[in-house]
Amino acid sequence: MEIRTDFLIIGSGIAGLSFALKVSEWGDVVIVTKKEDSESNTNYAQGGIASVFAKDDSFELHIEDTLRTGGGLCDPEVVRKVVEAGPGCIEELIRVGVQFTRKRGKKREFDLGLEGGHSKNRVVHAADLTGREVENSLLCAVKAKKNVKILEDHIAIDLITQHHLKDYQRKADEKIRCWGAYVLDKEKNQVLACLSKITLLATGGAGRVYLHTTNPSIATGDGLAMAYRAGAKVANLEFIQFHPTALYHDQANSFLISEAVRGEGGILRLQSGESFMEKYHPRKELAPRDVVARAIDHELKKRGESCVYLDIAHLDQKFIKLRFPNIYGKCLSLGLDITKDPIPVVPAAHYICGGVVTDLEGRSGIENLYACGEVAYTGMHGANRLASNSLLEAVAFAHFSAKSAKNTLSSMKDFSFPSIPSWSLEGVFDQQEWVIISHNRDWIQKFMWDYVGIVRSNRRLKQAKRRISIFLDEITEFYKVNPVTYDVIELRNIATTSELIIECALQRKESRGLHYNLDYPQKNDKIWLKDTRLKSEKE
Numbered sequence: 001m002e003i004r005t006d007f008l009i010i011g012s013g014i015a016g017l018s019f020a021l022k023v024s025e026w027g028d029v030v031i032v033t034k035k036e037d038s039e040s041n042t043n044y045a046q047g048g049i050a051s052v053f054a055k056d057d058s059f060e061l062h063i064e065d066t067l068r069t070g071g072g073l074c075d076p077e078v079v080r081k082v083v084e085a086g087p088g089c090i091e092e093l094i095r096v097g098v099q100f101t102r103k104r105g106k107k108r109e110f111d112l113g114l115e116g117g118h119s120k121n122r123v124v125h126a127a128d129l130t131g132r133e134v135e136n137s138l139l140c141a142v143k144a145k146k147n148v149k150i151l152e153d154h155i156a157i158d159l160i161t162q163h164h165l166k167d168y169q170r171k172a173d174e175k176i177r178c179w180g181a182y183v184l185d186k187e188k189n190q191v192l193a194c195l196s197k198i199t200l201l202a203t204g205g206a207g208r209v210y211l212h213t214t215n216p217s218i219a220t221g222d223g224l225a226m227a228y229r230a231g232a233k234v235a236n237l238e239f240i241q242f243h244p245t246a247l248y249h250d251q252a253n254s255f256l257i258s259e260a261v262r263g264e265g266g267i268l269r270l271q272s273g274e275s276f277m278e279k280y281h282p283r284k285e286l287a288p289r290d291v292v293a294r295a296i297d298h299e300l301k302k303r304g305e306s307c308v309y310l311d312i313a314h315l316d317q318k319f320i321k322l323r324f325p326n327i328y329g330k331c332l333s334l335g336l337d338i339t340k341d342p343i344p345v346v347p348a349a350h351y352i353c354g355g356v357v358t359d360l361e362g363r364s365g366i367e368n369l370y371a372c373g374e375v376a377y378t379g380m381h382g383a384n385r386l387a388s389n390s391l392l393e394a395v396a397f398a399h400f401s402a403k404s405a406k407n408t409l410s411s412m413k414d415f416s417f418p419s420i421p422s423w424s425l426e427g428v429f430d431q432q433e434w435v436i437i438s439h440n441r442d443w444i445q446k447f448m449w450d451y452v453g454i455v456r457s458n459r460r461l462k463q464a465k466r467r468i469s470i471f472l473d474e475i476t477e478f479y480k481v482n483p484v485t486y487d488v489i490e491l492r493n494i495a496t497t498s499e500l501i502i503e504c505a506l507q508r509k510e511s512r513g514l515h516y517n518l519d520y521p522q523k524n525d526k527i528w529l530k531d532t533r534l535k536s537e538k539e
C-alpha cells in the first residue's frame, strides 16, 4: 500500500500539530502517530511555557537565563530567535483556543509562574495541566482542517531515502534525500509507504530508554534512531535532563511533581525533616535542575534512603488545590493529601537536550527532512534546558520550519517520486526467539539507569557500551529475519538511542551541565566548549 501527500508529519505533539496547522495552508497533510492522537509528552506537560510578559522582565534576561543554564553550549542566535518569538507564539496558541490561567481579578494578565534557573516569573500556564490544554486545542484546530488526515496507531518504521531504491548507487557528493517513511498500521498489520515531498520528524523524546522516567510510553527515541539510520547527524545526546521531583510511589509510574511546586515555595526535605538545598546552591530549591537532581542523588546515596520529600503543607490549602488541581488529585488518589503531607520524590529521566541536528529553519542535513520539538537539536538548550523552554522551542521552531517548508514546496514544482519498493511483511514471526529478546527492554532500561544515569564514570560507560552493542546485534538480527511488529520497532529504537547516548557520553571527557562523569569532574572549556556529534555510516 502506498499513500502520497505534500507533507508527512510523524508525531502529534505540540511540534507536529503546530507545524500541521501552518502548512495545511499550502498543501495536503498526513499525520501519523503511533497511539491515540493526544498521547504525547506534550499532553503531560505541567509547569507551562516560558515567555516574557512581566513588566520587570525582558528578552535580555530570558536569554541570559537560558544561556547560563545551558553551560556555554547554547547557540546564542537560536536562543535570541526563540525567546523573541515567544510572546507571538503564546498569542497564536490563544487564537487556537488555549486558555491560560490569568491573575485573580486581572483577566488581562497572565498568572506567571517561577521555575528553577529563571530570574523572573515568566511561565505562562493553564493551572498544572498546561500540556493537556495545549494538546486538546491544537488537535481541535487541526481536525477542523479538511486537508489534514490523522492516522492513529500508525508507527513509523524508517525514513525512505535513496538507500531503499533498488540497484541505486549514491554518488559520493550526493545529498541524502527523504521521500517519506514506511509506516506500520498496527490494526491491519500492514506497512504503508507514506510518500511525501516534505517530511517532519516530530516524534518527541526518549525518556523510556531509562527505568525511571516522567515520559509516557511513546517516548522511545524513534525519531532519533530513524534519522540516524537514514544518515542524519545527531548531537549532544549525553545531556539527559533528570527532573528532580517525580512522585515516589509504587503505583505512580514516576508521575511528575512540577517544578512550579518549588516555584510557589515548596521545600525539599530529608526523611528527618531537615532541608538541604541551601548546602548546594544559593538559589536553593530553585537552582537549575541538574544541581537539584544531583543534590538529591547525593543525599540519597549518602544516607541509603530511597526518597526525599517535597513539602508545601505550609501554603494555603485553597491555593494549593486551585494552583495544582492535577497534582493534588493524583496524590489524593494514592492516599496522600499534599496540603498536609510531604510528597515523597525522586529524580527521573525527563528530557533529552540533544537530538537530530537542524539549522535555524528546522532543516536536518537530509534533503526535505525537517525535525522539530524534543527530537531536534537546534542549539536552544545546550548542556542543560531551562525549565519550560521546551514547549516554547517546539512551537517557535514549528513556525520557523513551516515557513521554510513552504518555500521548499514551491521550489518542487517539477518534482516526481522515484519508484519506491513496497515493504515486505512476509515470513512467520518467531515468537519463541522474541520472548527471549523482549525481556531485554527492562534490562536496557535498568542498566541505562545504573550506568548512564545522573552520575557516570568511564568504567560504567564502557560496560554499558559493551552490553548495548551485544544486544543491538541480537535485535538487528531478529529484525532482519522476522516480520516487523510494533514492539520490535520500539525495542530496536530504544537500543539504538541508548547506544547513541552512551557514545556521546563517552566522547565528552569533562563534566558540564547534565553530563557528570566522576573521572572528569570539572568542566574543560579549552577543549569541550563544543557539541558531541555522531554521524551514521550512511552519511
Ligand code: FAD
Residues within 6 Å of the ligand: 010, 011, 012, 013, 014, 015, 016, 032, 033, 034, 035, 037, 038, 039, 040, 041, 042, 043, 044, 045, 046, 047, 048, 049, 050, 130, 131, 154, 155, 156, 157, 202, 203, 204, 205, 214, 215, 216, 218, 222, 223, 256, 350, 351, 372, 373, 374, 375, 387, 388, 389, 390, 391, 392, 394
Ligand atoms: P511529543 O509531545 O512527545 O509528541 C511526540 C509524538 O510523536 C507523539 O504523538 C508520539 O506518539 C509520536 N511518535 C513517536 N514515535 C513515533 C513513531 N515511530 N511513529 C509515529 N508516531 C510517533 N516542557 C515545557 O516546556 N514545560 C513543561 O511544563 C513541561 N512539562 C513536562 C511534563 C512532563 C511529564 C513531561 C514528560 C515533559 C514536560 N515537558 C515540559 C517537556 C515537553 O512536554 C516536551 O519536550 C514536548 O511536549 C515535546 O513535544 P513534541 O511535539 O516534540 O513531542
Ligand code: SIN
Residues within 6 Å of the ligand: 045, 046, 047, 048, 257, 258, 259, 260, 386, 387, 388, 389, 390
Ligand atoms: C515541570 O512542570 O516541572 C516541567 C517543566 C519542564 O519540564 O520544563
